[in-house]
Amino acid sequence: MDQLEQQRLAEIFAQTQNIALVGASNRPERASYEVMAYLLEQGFTVYPVNPQLAGAVIQGQTCVAELDEISQPIELINVFRRGEYAAEIAEEAIEHDAKCLWLQEGVTCAAAAETAKEADIEYVENLCIKKTHQRVTQANG
Numbered sequence: 001m002d003q004l005e006q007q008r009l010a011e012i013f014a015q016t017q018n019i020a021l022v023g024a025s026n027r028p029e030r031a032s033y034e035v036m037a038y039l040l041e042q043g044f045t046v047y048p049v050n051p052q053l054a055g056a057v058i059q060g061q062t063c064v065a066e067l068d069e070i071s072q073p074i075e076l077i078n079v080f081r082r083g084e085y086a087a088e089i090a091e092e093a094i095e096h097d098a099k100c101l102w103l104q105e106g107v108t109c110a111a112a113a114e115t116a117k118e119a120d121i122e123y124v125e126n127l128c129i130k131k132t133h134q135r136v137t138q139a140n141g
Contacts, residue, residue, distance in 0.1 A: 001135070006135075006136055006139055008122070009124070009132055009136050010137075010139075010140055012076065012102075013133060013136060015075060015099060016044065016075040016076045016100065017044065017045055017075060018044070018045045018070075018072050018073060018074050018075055019039055019044050019046045019047070019074070019075070019076045019077075019078055020046075020049050020067055020074045020076070020077045020096075020098075021035070021039070021046050021047065021049060021078045021080065022049045022050075022078065022080060022081055022089055023049070023050060023079060024036060024048030024050045024053065024063055024080070025050070025053075025058070026053055026056055026058045026063075031080065031104070031105075031128075032080040032104075033058070033059075034130070035078070035080075035104075035128070035129060035130045036058065036059055036061075037059055038130045038133075039078075039129070039133075040059060040061075042133065045072070046059075046061060047061065047064065047070045047074070048061050048062075048063040048064070049063065049064055049065070049066065049067060049070075050063055050065070051065040051066065067095075067096055070096075073096075073097065074096050074097075074098050075100065076098060076100040076102055077089060077092070077093050077098050077100070077101050078102045078104065078129050079101070079102065079103045079104060079107060080104050080107075081107070082107065083103070083108050083109040083112075084109070086103055086107060086108075086109035086111070086112035086125075087109055087112045087115060089101070089112065090109075090111070090112035090115035090116050090119075090121075091115060093116070093119075094115070094119045094121065099121065100121060100122035101116050101121055101122070101123050101124070102124045102125075103124065103125040103127075104126075104127075104128060104129065105126060105127060105128040105131075107125060107126060108126050109125065112125070113125065
């Protein structure tokens, strides 16, 4: 990761308070559960989103079925879904005035990237938000 990209990612984190975590899980062995715990520990407000778990409490946060159920402004949408779902989520990010669409490690989507670029939304793909936050905060700390 070059200095410019590290700076861009640091700015994304600095401008983020509320995160929608799409594809949240209530199973501790899942990466999304671990990442949600980390983001909460770092002081972010995290809204778990998963239609199968709607109403369940995950790490003290009530899970919602979809982004429309979140009444607070969302700066960042963190996606733990397969790439084929990312284009639709990118459209939802625009509707919710999100500042950043972040696809987790192993997730890429050219259509989502294009949608985000056209809407002037910061876009990150194929990077773990937890590992990246740790790396950026260590570099800047």
